[in-house]
Amino acid sequence: MPISEEDINLNDTPLWKGFMRRVAVLWQTGCFLLLSACAFDVVRIEQEPAYLLPNTSLATPFTLSAEVTVNLSTGYARRLNAGTVWQPTGRLSQGQVYATKDQILTVEGSNIHEAHIVVDGERMVGFYLPAKGTFSPLIPPVLLELVSAGQSPSATPKGR
Numbered sequence: 001m002p003i004s005e006e007d008i009n010l011n012d013t014p015l016w017k018g019f020m021r022r023v024a025v026l027w028q029t030g031c032f033l034l035l036s037a038c039a040f041d042v043v044r045i046e047q048e049p050a051y052l053l054p055n056t057s058l059a060t061p062f063t064l065s066a067e068v069t070v071n072l073s074t075g076y077a078r079r080l081n082a083g084t085v086w087q088p089t090g091r092l093s094q095g096q097v098y099a100t101k102d103q104i105l106t107v108e109g110s111n112i113h114e115a116h117i118v119v120d121g122e123r124m125v126g127f128y129l130p131a132k133g134t135f136s137p138l139i140p141p142v143l144l145e146l147v148s149a150g151q152s153p154s155a156t157p158k159g160r
Helices: 012-038
Strands: 062-064 067-069 078-079 085-093 095-099 106-108 112-114 118-119 123-129 134-143 146-149
Touching: 085 118, 095 123, 095 134
Parallel strands: none
Antiparallel strands: 062 085, 062 146, 067 078, 085 095, 095 118, 106 112, 118 123, 123 134
């Protein structure tokens, strides 16, 4: 007796249907696991456009006389080291922008950005992100213990 095409067609057999059902379930499970493993929390750094004006003011360099820890809204903290010398690099409407070569300063969310500090008087009010040309506010502002260039740390007033 010759074998016909109907005898060879395995698509209608219970064994084949059960196999395909298992493959579909495994495929769906694999896709779910892959997509859920790729998900991560997106932590954004609050930023607003900023235009850095050239440093034409009478801003002078200063030295930070005490270490300062700054808590960011993203949940990360940054430490500004005592003894770092900060040079004025420009001005924003929010304050004077300072950069240092004494330490690397970044702000971090889902990405990491190089940062300069923005100071208004003796309060650090935020960060200037030079690669993005944006200002990131620091809430609340942090009081800095500053020593102007040419002063010794003992000449700074106590109790600030």
